Amino acid sequence: MMNIKPSAAIRKNYNEISELCKQSGEPVYLTKNGEGDLVVMDIKAFARRESMLRLRENLIAAEEDRLSGKKGYSVDEVSKMMKDAVKEVLDGQRK
CATH class of the missing domain: 1.10.287 (Helix Hairpins)
Known part of the structure; x- marks a missing residue:
């Protein structure tokens, strides 16, 4: 399953996104203005x-x-x- 979140989510919900990365072992794709912007993942x-x-x-x-x-x-x-x-x-x- 691909995890996609708006870029604002990283500022508002850092802990939630961090936990999602750790639990799933998968990257979270962040979008900005509806376009792909960044990928974050557990170390x-x-x-x-x-x-x-x-x-x-x-x-x-x-x-x-x-x-x-x-x-x-x-x-x-x-x-x-x-x-x-x-x-x-x-x-x-x-x-």
Whole structure:
């Protein structure tokens, strides 16, 4: 479900919007004069998204390297990289 609020709501109902972000884990879209203006979200959800984006970027870069013939990684190296990535995502959820 997409949460959309007028920009004035952030001034009048900061605590309500903050709680909505925390409970839903989803961003709240703020509009100004009926047009999209800002997006606000819980810091934990933001950190989780950033971690997932970094993981995806790393996976894409590794696949591009593989396709271009660059040196690959051993099973042990990949296993360690995946464990590190999962740990980073989980640590981002706990913050």
